[in-house]
Structure formats: structure tokens, C-alpha cells
Amino acid sequence: LAKTTQPISMDSYEGQEVNITCSHNNIATNDYITWYQQFPSQGPRFIIQGYKTKVTNEVASLFIPADRKSSTLSLPRVSLSDTAVYYCLVGPPGYSNASKIIFGSGTRLSIQP
Amino acid sequence: DADVTQTPRNRITKTGKRIMLECSQTKGHDRMYWYRQDPGLGLRLIYYSFDVKDINKGEISDGYSVSRQAQAKFSLSLESAIPNQTALYFCATSNVGNQPQHFGDGTRLSIL
Numbered sequence: 001l002a003k004t005t006q007p008i009s010m011d012s013y014e015g016q017e018v019n020i021t022c023s024h025n026n027i028a029t030n031d032y033i034t035w036y037q038q039f040p041s042q043g044p045r046f047i048i049q050g051y052k053t054k055v056t057n058e059v060a061s062l063f064i065p066a067d068r069k070s071s072t073l074s075l076p077r078v079s080l081s082d083t084a085v086y087y088c089l090v091g092p093p094g095y096s097n098a099s100k101i102i103f104g105s106g107t108r109l110s111i112q113p
Numbered sequence: 114d115a116d117v118t119q120t121p122r123n124r125i126t127k128t129g130k131r132i133m134l135e136c137s138q139t140k141g142h143d144r145m146y147w148y149r150q151d152p153g154l155g156l157r158l159i160y161y162s163f164d165v166k167d168i169n170k171g172e173i174s175d176g177y178s179v180s181r182q183a184q185a186k187f188s189l190s191l192e193s194a195i196p197n198q199t200a201l202y203f204c205a206t207s208n209v210g211n212q213p214q215h216f217g218d219g220t221r222l223s224i225l
Contacts, residue, residue: 043218
């Protein structure tokens with residue numbers, strides 16, 4: 001199973017760009033990389049998903065190098081409301097074999113004024 | 114996500130009791146999942162179901178059972194609760210294809 005490793009915590013300031021890296025050395029050929037955000041007392045919420053190179057949506061970008069052994073979630077110009085735990089998830093497309101879904105332990109991001 | 118509703122939101126019970134956690138969804142998704150979250154360990158998959166007649170074990174199914182009563186309902190049971198099953202439990206749904214999962218707001222379960 002593709003284990004994921006993330007930094008336990010990160011601190012930044014409002015207006016800064018934040019990059020959170022996830023390591024997944026044993027990622028399978030058909031695995032996708034998905035990032036979720038979780039606030040206290042809430043379930044995780046989808047942020048972005050990708051397979052290779054770069055993906056961008058209205059809230060974040062995801063950078064995946066050619067070897068796909070890591071990925072970086074980039075949050076542009078963070079605000080206090082971005083304080084949350086961020087999870088990196090590696091798994092097959094469409095969760096076709098859900099038993100192979102692996103959530104990382106999460107990165108606790110704290111944004112200061 | 115209000116489209117995925119978990120009940121109860123909080124439960125305190127005693128060792129040996131049978132517990133049922135319920136999940137219902139209005140998203141029309143075929144796929145449903147149960148996860149457990151412990152501090153510092155992220156989420157771990159307990160069971161999942163891709164349709165009403167399909168039940169599959171996840172990473173940590175021992176001590177748990179599930180029932181998929183309908184497309185919209187997926188319940189998790191602890192037949193004889195033990196203290197190390199104290200955790201935050203999440204239900205999630207997803208559509209077919211490469212679609213993200215949608216999570217409920219969790220059930221906080223404490224077993225004394």
C-alpha cells in the first residue's frame with residue numbers, strides 16, 4: 001500500500017503562499033493524489049485532485065513531479081480561515097479498490113494575522 | 114456536508130454494549146464508506162459499499178459490521194464495544210468514476 005508522509009504542522013501568515021508536501025514513494029501506476037481540508041468538528045472536504053504535472057482550481061494548485069513520489073499542495077495568499085488540517089490521499093481512480101485508499105496523518109496548518 | 118447526515122453526533126456508552134451509528138445521504142451516490150479517525154493517525158477505512166448488495170472490508174474491519182439498508186443508508190455497528198474503539202467516526206459517499214468523497218460531520222463515540 002502506498003503510505004503517505006506529511007509534515008505534522010506548519011505555520012504561516014495571512015497573505016503568504018503556503019506549500020504542503022506529501023511523500024508517497026510507493027504510489028502505484030494508476031493511483032491518483034487527492035487533498036482534503038478538515039476543520040474541527042467537521043468532516044474532510046475535497047480541495048483538489050491530480051495524477052501528474054500541475055492542476056489548478058479556484059482555491060489551490062497541486063504540483064506532481066514526473067516520478068510522482070511526492071506532491072505539493074499550494075495555497076495562494078492564505079487567510080485566517082485556511083487554518084485547518086490538510087490530508088493527502090493516494091488511491092486508485094474512482095476508489096475502484098477502496099481498501100487501497102490511504103489517508104496521510106495530516107498537516108495542521110496555522111495561519112497568524 | 115449537510116447532504117451526508119450522521120446520527121448520533123455524540124455517544125457515550127459502556128464496554129460490552131452494542132452500538133449502531135447511522136449514515137444517510139441525499140446525494141444519490143452509489144458508494145458509501147465508514148472511516149475511523151484517531152488523534153495523529155488520520156482516517157482509516159473500516160468498511161465500504163459500492164452498491165446495495167456490495168459490502169467490503171477496509172483496513173480495520175475487526176470488531177465492526179455494516180449494513181447497507183438502501184442506496185441512501187449505510188450503518189455501522191459495534192457488536193460489543195470496547196474502550197479502544199473510542200474515536201471519531203466518519204461516513205462518506207462518492208459517485209462512480211474518479212469523483213471525490215463527500216463526508217458527514219462525524220460521530221464522536223466514547224466507550225467507558
